Amino acid sequence: MEVLEAVLLGVPVTLLVTVAALALGAVLAVPLAAARRSRVVPLRWLGRVVIDVVRGIPPVVWLFLIFFGLGRDLIRLEPIEAGIIGLGVISAGYLAEIYRGGLSAVHAGQWEAASALGMGGTDTLVRVVAPQAFRVSLPAVTTYAISLLKDSTIVSAIGVSEILFRATQSARSTGAGLTPFFVAAAVYILLSAPLAWLSRGLDARLRARVAR
Amino acid sequence: MSAVAQEPAVVLDRIHKQFGDLVVVRDVSLTVARGEVVAIIGPSGSGKSTLLRCINLLERADSGRVEVVGRAVEPGAGVAGRDLAALRRSVGMVFQSFNLFPHMTVLRNVSLPQERVLGRSRAEADARSRQLLERVGLAAKADTYPSRCSGGQQQRVAIARALALDPEVMLFDEPTSALDPELGLEVLAVMRELAADGMTMVVVTHEIHFAADVADRVVVMADGAVLEEGTPEQVLRSPSTERARRFLSAVVDR
Amino acid sequence: MTGLLTSWGEWLPRLLEGLVTSVELTAASLLLGIPLGLVLALLSSSRTRAVRWAAIALVEIGRGTPALVMLQFVYYGLPSAGLSLTAFVSAVAALSLTTAGYTSEILRGGLQAVPAGETEAAGALGMSHRDTLRFVVVPQGVRIALPSLMGFAILIFQATSLTFTISVVELLSQAYSIGAATFRYLDVLVLAGLLYLAVTIPAGLLTNRTERRLSRHL
Ligand SMILES: Nc1ncnc2c1ncn2[C@@H]1O[C@H](COP(=O)(O)OP(=O)(O)O)[C@@H](O)[C@H]1O
Ligand SMILES: [Mg+2]
Numbered sequence: 157m158e159v160l161e162a163v164l165l166g167v168p169v170t171l172l173v174t175v176a177a178l179a180l181g182a183v184l185a186v187p188l189a190a191a192r193r194s195r196v197v198p199l200r201w202l203g204r205v206v207i208d209v210v211r212g213i214p215p216v217v218w219l220f221l222i223f224f225g226l227g228r229d230l231i232r233l234e235p236i237e238a239g240i241i242g243l244g245v246i247s248a249g250y251l252a253e254i255y256r257g258g259l260s261a262v263h264a265g266q267w268e269a270a271s272a273l274g275m276g277g278t279d280t281l282v283r284v285v286a287p288q289a290f291r292v293s294l295p296a297v298t299t300y301a302i303s304l305l306k307d308s309t310i311v312s313a314i315g316v317s318e319i320l321f322r323a324t325q326s327a328r329s330t331g332a333g334l335t336p337f338f339v340a341a342a343v344y345i346l347l348s349a350p351l352a353w354l355s356r357g358l359d360a361r362l363r364a365r366v367a368r
Numbered sequence: 369m370s371a372v373a374q375e376p377a378v379v380l381d382r383i384h385k386q387f388g389d390l391v392v393v394r395d396v397s398l399t400v401a402r403g404e405v406v407a408i409i410g411p412s413g414s415g416k417s418t419l420l421r422c423i424n425l426l427e428r429a430d431s432g433r434v435e436v437v438g439r440a441v442e443p444g445a446g447v448a449g450r451d452l453a454a455l456r457r458s459v460g461m462v463f464q465s466f467n468l469f470p471h472m473t474v475l476r477n478v479s480l481p482q483e484r485v486l487g488r489s490r491a492e493a494d495a496r497s498r499q500l501l502e503r504v505g506l507a508a509k510a511d512t513y514p515s516r517c518s519g520g521q522q523q524r525v526a527i528a529r530a531l532a533l534d535p536e537v538m539l540f541d542e543p544t545s546a547l548d549p550e551l552g553l554e555v556l557a558v559m560r561e562l563a564a565d566g567m568t569m570v571v572v573t574h575e576i577h578f579a580a581d582v583a584d585r586v587v588v589m590a591d592g593a594v595l596e597e598g599t600p601e602q603v604l605r606s607p608s609t610e611r612a613r614r615f616l617s618a619v620v621d622r
Numbered sequence: 623m624t625g626l627l628t629s630w631g632e633w634l635p636r637l638l639e640g641l642v643t644s645v646e647l648t649a650a651s652l653l654l655g656i657p658l659g660l661v662l663a664l665l666s667s668s669r670t671r672a673v674r675w676a677a678i679a680l681v682e683i684g685r686g687t688p689a690l691v692m693l694q695f696v697y698y699g700l701p702s703a704g705l706s707l708t709a710f711v712s713a714v715a716a717l718s719l720t721t722a723g724y725t726s727e728i729l730r731g732g733l734q735a736v737p738a739g740e741t742e743a744a745g746a747l748g749m750s751h752r753d754t755l756r757f758v759v760v761p762q763g764v765r766i767a768l769p770s771l772m773g774f775a776i777l778i779f780q781a782t783s784l785t786f787t788i789s790v791v792e793l794l795s796q797a798y799s800i801g802a803a804t805f806r807y808l809d810v811l812v813l814a815g816l817l818y819l820a821v822t823i824p825a826g827l828l829t830n831r832t833e834r835r836l837s838r839h840l
Binding site (some may be wrong): 424426449452453454455456457459460461463465467468469470471478480482485487526530533 | 737739740742743744745746747748749750753757758761763765
């Protein structure tokens with residue numbers, strides 16, 4: 157019971173880190189995805205390099221770079237701030253690719269139809285393509301959110317007291333052995349179950365409503 | 369004729385099959401003699417494929433008896449793996465969509481089942497395969513992959529693959545429907561030869577000319593039941609039911 | 623700048639040593655995890671309901687449990703159940719379980735993508751269920767799944783950086799201890815990041831190429 161309480165105290169922290177990082181990533185991903193689809197070649201390349209670098213370095217290395225690297229010499233950051241920024245940057249890399257996939261899934265005919273109707277480029281993007289791209293991307297975003305929820309465990313490595321941090325602590329201090337880990341694993345599975353369920357449902361319904 | 373030759377190759381006795389509430393085959397009986405070629409025609413959805421698949425037990429009939437080259441299968445009763453393999457081995461089947469194994473060369477496609485099912489050595493199997501590929505006019509294609517063959521060639525490979533197990537009965541489920549007419553002719557030519565060699569064949573087809581020329585008997589199915597049955601002249605020239613007449617004029621007029 | 627390069631030159635041998643450990647961990651986890659994943663993928667479509675459910679439960683636990691939880695569980699948790707493993711073995715055990723969970727889903731997708739007509743044709747030829755899996759379904763399913771498996775291999779390589787928390791001396795752990803000794807965390811971590819990129823970026827390109835090649839041929 158004590159163990160359960162200790163582990164559950166970490167839930168709000170885990171959720172805060174996950175949601176904040178996802179929000180940060182969702183915003184940062186927009187310019188990245190735009191760069192990736194830009195007509196300006198150097199910009200396209202820059203977008204690609206940034207995305208590849210962000211995704212090619214392990215998340216925990218990013219956290220260390222931000223928390224120990226930048227944090228020690230340049231800007232002092234609280235562990236949780238560093239965690240959110242680090243995971244946010246990584247999310248931006250993954251979400252940018254998801255957005256890009258969504259944009260290219262919208263049939264080229266939609267652009268043509270809109271311009272035949274005399275709609276401008278921005279208008280078409282905002283009113284026609286983006287809403288459809290959003291629908292196509294949403295299941296992938298949900299799937300990514302699940303993996304981010306699990307990846308958020310790594311902020312324990314820089315001392316953020318989220319679920320795993322508390323579980324490990326309780327395992328060591330109380331000698332409760334395996335129990336805290338079982339509890340932690342169960343909590344993660346329970347937290348991701350509704351998201352997984354949502355994603356499966358969304359996938360079927362939203363795809364049906366997008367022109368191909 | 370000897371007694372064995374008199375024994376029919378396939379007996380379907382009051383076969384009934386339904387999927388959920390949908391009755392697909394209702395009380396169909398059909399006997400195919402050894403060496404006989406039976407063509408089954410009829411509108412799509414009438415249960416032709418399902419009936420054919422009841423013969424080699426790809427579908428299990430809900431009721432009715434199936435007897436293939438002397439092996440009887442009672443409805444509802446389980447079939448031991450060994451018996452099933454023996455039955456499947458003596459009945460070859462050719463599908464509309466060829467169903468070759470795309471990751472194997474043409475030769476492997478024909479040899480592998482011989483090795484696994486008949487226990488032939490690789491050398492024996494390959495020798496037999498090459499002989500059959502020669503027979504269907506594809507000796508030169510032995511070492512290529514199916515994706516490099518035309519549809520007609522793939523279907524001839526599929527026929528060779530089935531023949532390689534020395535079956536006593538061959539089932540064809542619309543073997544030319546997925547082919548351009550020209551390529552279909554290559555396949556029909558192979559089938560004609562096979563019929564001329566005395567193979568017992570049950571052929572679901574829309575090729576009325578093939579049915580007229582090659583079949584000993586034509587069966588017309590509609591809505592899961594046999595509508596007409598008889599020699600090609602009887603059935604194709606002067607069908608006795610209105611439903612069969614409508615279907616035939618639709619096929620012939622095309 | 624030259625100062626930085628000199629330091630990097632000094633640190634490089636230790637970091638490369640760490641990188642070798644990271645690669646070894648990756649290889650061991652994939653070699654154990656993927657076959658286990660294949661077995662789970664096959665069992666999860668078993669005709670016996672109990673087997674199917676057990677397999678699905680294992681897969682969901684393997685995928686649902688964060689890799690770091692799995693690592694801590696094996697290294698800090700299992701000893702209390704009387705099973706003490708070395709750090710490296712714990713790391714391989716935990717990452718293999720994670721690999722098995724994820725790859726079984728990837729492989730299941732691949733196996734399901736094999737057209738049903740081929741399985742049916744094999745059955746009609748009298749081939750046994752086992753032979754059909756062995757010669758027809760598995761070889762094609764694995765091939766279809768290959769690009770996704772390669773993508774996953776890159777992720778598990780990245781995940782080896784987590785094993786520093788159970789004191790496996792891999793790349794990140796080497797970088798961190800150099801940082802702790804010199805107080806030049808940023809400099810050494812940047813070099814470590816570059817070394818990770820030196821593996822993940824070419825591997826990513828290779829994955830893309832494989833995907834294009836296979837999609838052309840199937
Ligand atoms: N496995 C199955 N499950 C449910 N319905 C099926 C199945 N196979 C065939 N059917 C249905 O049975 C009917 C007859 O199918 P089929 O035997 O393929 O007809 P045909 O070959 O004459 O076109 C069709 O309505 C088809 O949709
Ligand atoms: Mg049919």
